[in-house]
Structures are given as C-alpha cells and as structure tokens.
Amino acid sequence: MSGYENVISEHLRITILRLLDEHNGTSNDSLLCDLVAPFGFNPSRDKMRTELNWLAEQGLVECSDNGCMTVELTQRGEDVAKCRVIVPGVKRPARR
Numbered sequence: 001m002s003g004y005e006n007v008i009s010e011h012l013r014i015t016i017l018r019l020l021d022e023h024n025g026t027s028n029d030s031l032l033c034d035l036v037a038p039f040g041f042n043p044s045r046d047k048m049r050t051e052l053n054w055l056a057e058q059g060l061v062e063c064s065d066n067g068c069m070t071v072e073l074t075q076r077g078e079d080v081a082k083c084r085v086i087v088p089g090v091k092r093p094a095r096r
Contacts, residue, residue, distance in 0.1 A: 010091040012051055015039050021081040025073040058087055
C-alpha cells in the first residue's frame, strides 16, 4: 500500500470506530459503508470488510459473518475512539 493509501485507511478506521462508539457499539458492513460517506469515504463492501477484519485483528472490534458482516466494538476499540489509547494504523483522533 502506498503512503497515501495508508493515510486513507488510518482515517477510515478511526471513523469506523467513532461511528460504532456513537451508535451503541454495533453495526454491519453495509450500514457502515453508508455511514462513512458524509466523512468523504466511498469504500466498496470488500474494502469495508478488509478494514473491519484488520480492526478485529487488532482487538478493536469483533466480527461475525452470516452473509452480512456484523461488527461489535470492544472495550479497547472504545478506548481508541475516545482517544484513551493509541494504536498504530489507526489515525489518532482529535480530542472532542
């Protein structure tokens, strides 16, 4: 991945975590594709699943796939969304 693509992924990841944090900690890949659009992202469903799997590998979300990938924010993911923990590969959020 190029430097530009890495920066985009880092921003998309923190956006996903913050959206999950603001929406009761759960969602699905299809809904998240729509929810990130107002923030300037237009990921394919495959790109969203790739990022969700990456977040799951870091212990920031838990995913299950029953045709539609469902996602649940973990405590660590909430800590990152609220700027209490820094994880390489996720944009450090500005304090709210």
